[in-house]
Amino acid sequence: MRSLTLEGASFWYPATESPALREVSLEVAQGEVVALVGALGAGASTLLLVAADLAPRVTGGRLTGSVARRDRSGIVLPTPWTQASGMAFTVWDEVAFGPANLGWPTHEIARQVDRALEQLELVPLALRDPASLSGGELQRVIIASILAMDPGLVLFDEPAAELDAEAARALWRLIRLQAKEGKAVLLATSALDALPDVADRVVWLEDGAVRAVGTPELLADVAACDAGLGTSVASVWRASGLPGPYPLTVAHALQRWR
Amino acid sequence: MTGGRLHPFTLLAIAGALPALAWILPAPRGGAATAAVALVLTLTPGASPGLTGTGVSPGWRPGLVVLRTAVLTAAPFWLFLLLLHDVPTTIAIGLRITTMVASFVWLVAALQPARLVEAMVAAGWSASVAYLLAATLSAVPVLKARARRIVDAQRCRGLSPRGGIAARLRALRALALPLVLSALHEVDERALALETRGLVPGIRRTPLAPPPDPAVEQAARWALLLACLFALFRRFL
Numbered sequence: 001m002r003s004l005t006l007e008g009a010s011f012w013y014p015a016t017e018s019p020a021l022r023e024v025s026l027e028v029a030q031g032e033v034v035a036l037v038g039a040l041g042a043g044a045s046t047l048l049l050v051a052a053d054l055a056p057r058v059t060g061g062r063l064t065g066s067v068a069r070r071d072r073s074g075i076v077l078p079t080p081w082t083q084a085s086g087m088a089f090t091v092w093d094e095v096a097f098g099p100a101n102l103g104w105p106t107h108e109i110a111r112q113v114d115r116a117l118e119q120l121e122l123v124p125l126a127l128r129d130p131a132s133l134s135g136g137e138l139q140r141v142i143i144a145s146i147l148a149m150d151p152g153l154v155l156f157d158e159p160a161a162e163l164d165a166e167a168a169r170a171l172w173r174l175i176r177l178q179a180k181e182g183k184a185v186l187l188a189t190s191a192l193d194a195l196p197d198v199a200d201r202v203v204w205l206e207d208g209a210v211r212a213v214g215t216p217e218l219l220a221d222v223a224a225c226d227a228g229l230g231t232s233v234a235s236v237w238r239a240s241g242l243p244g245p246y247p248l249t250v251a252h253a254l255q256r257w258r
Numbered sequence: 259m260t261g262g263r264l265h266p267f268t269l270l271a272i273a274g275a276l277p278a279l280a281w282i283l284p285a286p287r288g289g290a291a292t293a294a295v296a297l298v299l300t301l302t303p304g305a306s307p308g309l310t311g312t313g314v315s316p317g318w319r320p321g322l323v324v325l326r327t328a329v330l331t332a333a334p335f336w337l338f339l340l341l342l343h344d345v346p347t348t349i350a351i352g353l354r355i356t357t358m359v360a361s362f363v364w365l366v367a368a369l370q371p372a373r374l375v376e377a378m379v380a381a382g383w384s385a386s387v388a389y390l391l392a393a394t395l396s397a398v399p400v401l402k403a404r405a406r407r408i409v410d411a412q413r414c415r416g417l418s419p420r421g422g423i424a425a426r427l428r429a430l431r432a433l434a435l436p437l438v439l440s441a442l443h444e445v446d447e448r449a450l451a452l453e454t455r456g457l458v459p460g461i462r463r464t465p466l467a468p469p470p471d472p473a474v475e476q477a478a479r480w481a482l483l484l485a486c487l488f489a490l491f492r493r494f495l
Contacts, residue, residue, distance in 0.1 A: 049450070052454060054450050054453055054454065057453075058449055058450055058453050059446070059450070073454075074454055075450075075454045077447060077450060077451060077454075079447060082444050082447035082448050082451060083447070083448075083451035083455075085452070085455065085457075086371065086393065086396060086400070087371055087372040087375050087389065087392060088372055089370075089372055093372065093466065093467075096466055097455055098455040098456050099456075099464075100463050100464045100465075100466050101385060101455060101456030101457050101458075101461050101463050102456050102461075102464075103461060103462040103463060103464055104464060105464065106464060106466070109464060109466070145455060146454070146455075149455070149456065
């Protein structure tokens with residue numbers, strides 16, 4: 001079942017003449033992880049804001065085309081410091097901020113918060129002051145804060161930017177788990193190497209428009225590699241002058257090599 | 259008295275009543291009394307963040323920091339008053355302004371925004387209004403911490419905030435622009451984050467841990483209100 005449907009959506013930020021999104025049509029189904037890739041300024045973050053119903057409602061600007069959302073959405077933005085409520089004494093309180101705003105009963109808030117803390121491996125930090133956390137820890141707290149609100153559509157904007165390699169791997173596993181639980185996930189990331197294991201589909205954005213949509217194999221496409229959007233393995237294969245189609249992962253490269 | 263442990267409404271009542279009384283009571287004795295009380299409040303434990311800026315410190319030294327902030331903020335007003343008025347008027351108005359400044363500085367230091375939100379929500383206020391008020395009060399320490407980070411960054415680039423007036427002005431310019439721009443930029447992102455976390459107009463937020471509001475504090479708040487009304491009545495009738 002579709003969680004998000006965009007049909008011919010174009011969006012202009014306030015006081016700009018050229019659109020940040022151009023005629024974007026996209027569907028994200030429940031249980032599916034869709035990754036947005038593209039160069040800086042390609043429109044991935046804007047697409048997430050539109051999907052989250054924050055643009056133009058909060059940002060201002062103008063939207064044309066249609067956007068249909070079936071589920072309540074939650075978005076994780078790239079900078080954790082600006083997402084902390086600033087109204088919490090502890091990590092537990094910070095994660096509970098969103099569920100409390102939804103007016104849930106206290107026992108349900110506690111259940112969702114405890115679950116999110118466990119999923120993000122934050123239980124040992126539950127009583128810490130959020131202001132004393134590192135960037136990576138705070139990013140995990142923010143992700144837990146969104147998941148604790150139990151959104152049907154989860155939107156991630158560069159969620160691994162502040163995370164170390166181990167925490168990033170745990171996050172990718174968690175994203176797959178979210179999809180397995182039936183949530184729709186739309187993800188903008190420059191961590192292309194993770195996508196073959198995480199994404200069901202990849203959407204390549206260029207200058208605000210959809211250039212290509214496909215399976216993660218798209219990231220081994222010659223044109224994608226030329227645009228700097230290939231996985232590390234595909235890019236190395238290409239740089240060494242080996243012929244296409246480029247392998248996507250180390251496993252693919254080994255198969256090709258043999 | 260421990261500012262950090264009083265109910266947020268009591269803190270607000272004290273911080274509101276003192277300036278009101280300063281202006282209602284006859285000068286200069288009324289202003290002197292309220293200014294003295296407000297300045298003593300800045301020395302109470304719990305009126306200042308700890309050394310890390312994250313907790314409530316029971317110590318004496320942080321209290322002195324709050325007192326110093328109040329005095330340094332009030333000092334320029336005295337200077338301008340002295341330039342514009344005679345000495346008795348300067349003292350009369352200066353004491354009142356000192357009361358206002360010290361009360362506000364004490365309130366900002368002692369009032370924990372999270373407790374205020376919880377108290378207001380428990381009292382039936384809109385969560386977004388409560389957040390707006392609490393965020394306004396917490397803006398001062400947030401901006402202070404940000405300014406400190408920017409100054410540290412400028413120092414790393416060789417720009418010292420110390421030295422003569424010219425050097426200080428250069429440092430001030432290098433501080434002001436990034437401080438204002440980053441604050442404005444953060445407003446946008448914070449608005450998006452709060453929206454997605456459900457802080458929208460009309461919500462009915464669940465209070466998680468509303469601070470206790472003992473009957474004695476409720477009585478004290480009514481007493482402060484009655485004291486202001488009584489002083490007003492005596493002054494003008």
